[in-house]
Amino acid sequence: MQTAIYLASASPRRKELLSQLGVEFSQFSVDADESQFPNEAPRDYVERLARLKAQSGVAMGYTDRPVLGSDTVVVIDDTALGKPLDQADFTATMKRLSGRTHQVMTAVAIADSEQVKSCLVVTDVTFKPLSDAEIDAYWHSGEPQDKAGGYGIQGLGGRFVSHLSGSYFAVVGLPLYETEQLLNEFLRG
Numbered sequence: 276m277q278t279a280i281y282l283a284s285a286s287p288r289r290k291e292l293l294s295q296l297g298v299e300f301s302q303f304s305v306d307a308d309e310s311q312f313p314n315e316a317p318r319d320y321v322e323r324l325a326r327l328k329a330q331s332g333v334a335m336g337y338t339d340r341p342v343l344g345s346d347t348v349v350v351i352d353d354t355a356l357g358k359p360l361d362q363a364d365f366t367a368t369m370k371r372l373s374g375r376t377h378q379v380m381t382a383v384a385i386a387d388s389e390q391v392k393s394c395l396v397v398t399d400v401t402f403k404p405l406s407d408a409e410i411d412a413y414w415h416s417g418e419p420q421d422k423a424g425g426y427g428i429q430g431l432g433g434r435f436v437s438h439l440s441g442s443y444f445a446v447v448g449l450p451l452y453e454t455e456q457l458l459n460e461f462l463r464g
């Protein structure tokens with residue numbers, strides 16, 4: 276693809292994934308308010324945040340190319356989990372995910388000063404039952420701290436996943452197929 280865009284993200288994973296599409300881009304980070312509205316459904320929340328990130332980039336003055344923003348949350352029992360606040364929060368999350376299936380929701384949005392388009396990708400991820408020792412060791416690996424839901428499927432956390440249905444790349448932070456489709460749709464106007 277010959278298009279040049281902006282990636283409104285501080286995430287090294289998103290940078291790597293977008294590179295896999297062969298799109299030329301430069302990256303900057305936006306400081307969006309990521310709080311969830313009361314009674315906001317997780318799927319609405321994650322899509323709103325992706326759009327907010329893309330549109331914040333446009334508002335910051337990145338107007339000469341389309342701006343791509345994305346957001347990922349882990350959803351269990353209809354509750355959206357972001358990055359762990361501390362070890363206790365992380366441990367509670369892992370106990371909740373242990374031996375069960377949860378959803379990873381990733382939204383992608385592309386905006387310029389005239390339009391914004393977005394899509395949502397939902398992936399079912401099943402964890403094996405986790406022991407207290409595994410949970411403790413995983414926290415001390417340093418991997419969970421900056422990850423939505425407290426794990427990285429692409430890293431040490433991959434061993435917890437017994438089944439996945441959907442987009443692996445969306446779980447890591449940016450769905451490749453859907454992002455390319457969205458970009459093509461956006462460029463058609």
Ligand SMILES: Cc1cn([C@H]2C[C@H](O)[C@@H](COP(=O)(O)OP(=O)(O)OP(=O)(O)O)O2)c(=O)[nH]c1=O
Nearest residue numbers: 284285286346347422423426427428446447448
């Ligand atoms: C579930 C899961 C999440 N993650 C990551 C993807 C995202 O980078 C992060 C979710 O946090 P986000 O708030 O979506 O993104 P971010 O803060 O890292 O980056 P930015 O807002 O600047 O775009 O968790 C993994 O890397 N692997 C996984 O398996």
